Amino acid sequence: MSTAPQLVVHRDKDLMAQAAAARLITKIVDAQAARGSASVVLTGGRNGNGLLAALGTSPARDAIDWSRLDLWWGDERFLPEGDPDRNVTQAREVLLDSVPLDPARVHAMPASDGPYGIDADTAAEAYATELAAAAKPENHSEAPSFDVLLLGVGPDTHVASLFPELPAVRETERMVVGVHGAPKPPPTRVSLTLPAIRSAREVWLLAAGEDKAQAVAIALSGAGEIQAPAAGARGRFRTLWLLDSAAASQLPRDLYPPASA
Numbered sequence: 001m002s003t004a005p006q007l008v009v010h011r012d013k014d015l016m017a018q019a020a021a022a023r024l025i026t027k028i029v030d031a032q033a034a035r036g037s038a039s040v041v042l043t044g045g046r047n048g049n050g051l052l053a054a055l056g057t058s059p060a061r062d063a064i065d066w067s068r069l070d071l072w073w074g075d076e077r078f079l080p081e082g083d084p085d086r087n088v089t090q091a092r093e094v095l096l097d098s099v100p101l102d103p104a105r106v107h108a109m110p111a112s113d114g115p116y117g118i119d120a121d122t123a124a125e126a127y128a129t130e131l132a133a134a135a136k137p138e139n140h141s142e143a144p145s146f147d148v149l150l151l152g153v154g155p156d157t158h159v160a161s162l163f164p165e166l167p168a169v170r171e172t173e174r175m176v177v178g179v180h181g182a183p184k185p186p187p188t189r190v191s192l193t194l195p196a197i198r199s200a201r202e203v204w205l206l207a208a209g210e211d212k213a214q215a216v217a218i219a220l221s222g223a224g225e226i227q228a229p230a231a232g233a234r235g236r237f238r239t240l241w242l243l244d245s246a247a248a249s250q251l252p253r254d255l256y257p258p259a260s261a
């Protein structure tokens, strides 16, 4: 199953982050009530970290049972453990170090000084093995059925570390790949692929700011996923674009939804 994108436009990026955080808290609490635990795939970048920071200051964060939450990553900059540019380092700083997570449920992607050495392809294979171990037979996928998979949208329409025209966005079999020659530093990364992204129940794409406006308009106007990877990111039950008004400013009239403040 694949879902048509739904759009929610907020007044500005702070309100977008707070509303997305509130939405995520509800989704996690609901999933824990329905299935005992919840699984969320985190994204890096300004909007992903903005959401986590907003979640950290929300009084409702205590509604989450943090010990029954699995966290995964959509991509990672392939750098040494603790490097300030790693997505997991930034996520720990803005939120993860201040909540009572079960460390065994925090599935960070390998670092370049980790057990798989400096080979991003081997690191990607190891992460794929970890995903497969968490997948259930009824998922019919080599990846778990994540409750929510978050993706920041880059100004060039990249999501996770799937950049336009690079081999990673063309992958149709593997769940995780090493990325080489990324146009945004660092050049070496590890990323979920579109098939892995599409195994999620819900995919939420986050974009705020004028510099994202063109990417949002292109991805939502029928572009192909090889040229505009964000266009290929879809959830099985829901695909939600969470925007601020600046990022929505170049959307064609027929796509622009009423502002939801």
Ligand SMILES: O=C1O[C@H](COP(=O)(O)O)[C@@H](O)[C@H](O)[C@H]1O
Pocket (backbone or CB within 6 Å): 043, 044, 045, 046, 047, 048, 074, 075, 076, 077, 087, 151, 152, 153, 154, 155, 159, 160, 161, 184
């Ligand atoms: O490098 C990355 O960029 C994207 C988007 O980041 P942003 O700062 O332009 O919002 C991010 O989602 C991805 O996880 C990250 O590795």
